[in-house]
Amino acid sequence: MKLARANRLTPYVFMAPAAVIMVIALLYPLGYMVYGSFRAWDPSQNISETEFVGLKNYITLWFDPSFRESLGVTLKFAISVVAVEMVLGVGLALLLDRNIRGMSILRTLFILPMMIAPVVVGLMWRYMYHPTVGTFNRFLKSIGLDGVDWLGQHALLSVIIADIWQWTPFIFILTLAALQSLPQSALEAAKIDGAGGWQQIWHIKLPLMMPVLIVTCLLRLIDAFKVLEVILVMTEGGPGLSTEILALRISRTATEFRELGVAAAMSNYLLMLLLLLTVAMFAFNKIQTARAARLRAAVQEED
């Protein structure tokens, strides 16, 4: 009897340390943040001395044009980088999914940008975008064109380009892996059925990869909403509010404006947005598995 119970408990004993760390490292700060978002909180104050203000922080933010602008910039940034990265990443994968000599080296080169620390990426691009000594403008001038005010007039576009450079490889490798695990015989059958290269991509490869592509896209979207370092280093959110994404505004609200409660509320808005995307992703996965299970069941009934 006793032994049986001990056996049943064993897995929980092994899980306990991980669970404790989870609670301390994840739930505690999260709870702290939610708690803090209902208070008027200056960094000089201890949280117990702060005043409870209810939903005031949330409501203020909702009507704050700067916050809305920042949210708009974030949405613009995230949607455009993910859209372009998906097209480029999937395109490159389709292009490089073949067995020719040197392909593995090429593939490794392609994923290098992803391995560089974000701060370094930011510094690198900031230098390349420099109005006078930057790589781009020097090149433009050398072929007789006018320089572009990259991080000034076109700041958002410039950070978007940098992000695309860094994260296209992520989509590229996931897509490539998906491509290489496609059923080869279905592709051979399509060739025999007379499908040309484009038709194979459009009618066979893309539909079969769709589950992977959707999950990749959502993962990338979640990540793009949280981007901070690269933009912080490149533009610090400027000029004006033109590249001030939410993560940056949160950090500024906390440090510069010294409004920890508002910053916490802002974080919660972002968290809700991300949660929505995550739930969407899980729901998608669930639907996929459920459909597969239903189909299997249908087949088994007949056999």
Place this chain on the structure above:
Amino acid sequence: MATVEITNIEKYYGGYHALNDINVDIADGEFVVLVGPSGCGKSTLLQMIAGLETITGGELRIGGDVVNYLPPKQRDIAMVFQNYALYPHMTVGQNMGFSLRIRRDPADEIKAKVERAAKILNLDQLLDRFPRELSGGQRQRVAMGRAIVREPQVFLFDEPLSNLDAKLRLSMRTEIKELHQRLKTTTIYVTHDQDEAMTMADRIVVMNTGVVSQIGAPLDLYDRPANTFVAGFIGSPAMNFMDGTIQGGKFQAANGSSWALPSDAKVTEGQRCTFGVRPEFVEAGGDVAAKVIVTEPTGSETQIVADMGGEHFTCLFNERIAAQPGDTLKIGADPEKCHVFDIETGLRL
């Protein structure tokens, strides 16, 4: 419909010589079966005909035109794969109509053709299902449906029945034969199963490690195998082989038995050779003694594995024989139904 001419075809995978000087001429409307043990290069040859594998050397003509360098879509062939290779994200109807959709046929025409093919294959109730919702036999029929809606010049089959259970395999065999009699499309069918080859083929191409061993009508291969490989591969249970020498106009086997020679055997006194006797032509009541090891009655037939001078010897009798292990049988065979081969080259003498 078209002829297929395979002339001096070679295939190298890197340094590995997979196919060596293959020559087969296939007539318009013929049903040719490529048969041979696993790994002998049957699929490779079929894939080269389909255009999925490059041709290292030689010439391939379909309908008289050299197609060595044409992509599959320009060869006007249809292929049925062993693992069906259906498109998992398309319904049965979409699977079958895919090739027509690709070539932009009008939608109503596609629908009509798919429905007609579905009727032939008894798939009309399943057109809206996905491949995952079908049983193995149904999937195989969809794969065939996909091939026939195209009305191609040539059908290629690569072991289409290997993944089915024995009973289904027999009925699908009949279906494929029927289909061929109805459509009369030139067909090249690959299998490792000699029984399938014998029952389905107009002509059989027996392959062995990258070379063609013999080409002929099923019964010709059975009656006059060109070498010991074909003799042993065609026919079930397999032919009994014995090594020995010609002595006094008879074959004297090393296992002690003695056999009369077929009248057309070109042998000389004292020549060393291999003698072949099919189990089904062994008769009771000869002068060769064989000690019974096991008896396997099937009802209509009795298969007996006997010991002859330390070697196994299989007999198949068309009657019930009550022999116990340990009994000694007296057997013989009609000499005209026996075969003599060169002991070195294995070629028919």
